[in-house]
Amino acid sequence: MTADLVIRPAAASDWAAILPIFQHVVSEGETYAYPASLSSADARALWMEQPPGLTVVAEIDGVVVGTAKMGPNRPGHGDHIGTASFMIDPAARGAGVGRALGEYVIDWHRRRGFEGIQFNAVVASNEAAVHLWTSLGFEVVGTVPNAFRSPRHGRVGLHVMFLPL
Known part of the structure; x- marks a missing residue:
């Protein structure tokens, strides 16, 4: 990870930088079950959390990554x-952005007194994510077989992962 990585709460003005990332990830069809046809307004409503939740951005040299x-x-x-x-x-x-965001999220939940973190639907074929979350202490507590249609892998399971805090 680069030392220039900054994680901060997302502002409304960040949506223009978040949307292309959202659209690319969703259009890949490998990690989220969101429909690729979402409008910007619908995508924003799904992604930009309101209190008590929070949406953050990770920036390198002022660029949202x-x-x-x-x-x-x-x-x-x-x-x-x-x-x-x-x-x-x-x-x-591969630059450590996901790990930095994961560590931020764990710390955010701990500071607010949550008793654990549950990921409801980690695509089993998303090996990088499964590896990252297990390296941060999450465990697969169950898998729903064939619950996700991956364009590359066909029907794959969705893991429920949990980290006690």
Whole structure:
């Protein structure tokens, strides 16, 4: 990871930089079940969290290279467990941006008193993500078989991953 990486809360004005990353990741069809036909407004509504959640951007030299959103996994009786989602600009993959965002998200949840973080749908064929999350202490607690249609791999499982805090 570069020392010039900065992670900060996303501002409304960051959407113009987040949208191309969102569109690229979704159009690849390998990591999110979002429809590729989402309008900018619909994508923004899905990605830009409102309190008690938070959306952040990762910047290198002032250029947005990644983003994450985080907050309670469920409302009400489930709000003691957090969740998060991540997207990295393809040009920045492998540079430590995902790890830095993952560490930020874990720390954010700890500081707010969450008891754990649950990822609801990590695509089993997304080996880089599964490796990253397990290296940060997450465990696969279950897999829904054939729950995701990957353009490259066909039907693959979706892992539920959990990190106790």
